[in-house]
Amino acid sequence: MQGENCCGDAYLVQQDSDIGIVALIDGLGHGIEAAYAANRAVELLTQNKNLSGISSIKLLHEQLRSTRGIVLGLIIINFSANQLNYWGIGNIQVQIRSEITCSLVSASGVVGFRLPKHLINRQYPFYPGDYLLMLTDGIQINWEWPDALISNSGTPSQIAAFLGDNYAKSEDDTTILVIKRQD
Numbered sequence: 416m417q418g419e420n421c422c423g424d425a426y427l428v429q430q431d432s433d434i435g436i437v438a439l440i441d442g443l444g445h446g447i448e449a450a451y452a453a454n455r456a457v458e459l460l461t462q463n464k465n466l467s468g469i470s471s472i473k474l475l476h477e478q479l480r481s482t483r484g485i486v487l488g489l490i491i492i493n494f495s496a497n498q499l500n501y502w503g504i505g506n507i508q509v510q511i512r513s514e515i516t517c518s519l520v521s522a523s524g525v526v527g528f529r530l531p532k533h534l535i536n537r538q539y540p541f542y543p544g545d546y547l548l549m550l551t552d553g554i555q556i557n558w559e560w561p562d563a564l565i566s567n568s569g570t571p572s573q574i575a576a577f578l579g580d581n582y583a584k585s586e587d588d589t590t591i592l593v594i595k596r597q598d
């Protein structure tokens with residue numbers, strides 16, 4: 416966010432042979448307390464990366480009770496099965512761009528404050544060449560995929576830069592995470 420010294424969003428991207436973990440986190444509000452909650456969540460996920468998605472979210476919920484709380488998109492990719500598992504709590508936007516583009520479904524809630532009654536895990540196919548895009552709410556709702564850039568072999572960082580340059584809000588932290596699965 417313009418005028419802030421720290422970012423209240425945080426992310427994690429890790430690959431361990433056949434398994435990938437991707438998380439995008441938005442600490443409520445902005446500023447130092449939002450950053451503390453978001454970074455603590457990344458730390459906890461990193462220290463407990465062998466937990467299942469559901470157990471990770473429950474752990475975060477318990478450990479973040481004394482913070483402002485976070486919203487979260489958590490993904491575990493199983494590369495050999497071409498499968499992406501998603502748990503979403505709160506306002507994180509996630510899309511997979513494959514032959515068709517689909518939006519991943521999140522439940523409402525705030526991790527550290529109020530979890531949804533049922534933590535639903537959804538599975539999506541994720542193949543080589545597919546893109547994964549995750550956004551915090553620091554991006555304007557009218558954003559669009561840069562089709563021309565993608566058909567001209569734009570890199571994930573060029574795609575992220577395009578979205579940030581054109582659609583970032585000035586009044587909130589913005590994070591744009593773009594991943595392209597290699598062959």
Ligand SMILES: [Mn+2]
Nearest residue numbers: 441552553587
């Ligand atoms: Mn935000």
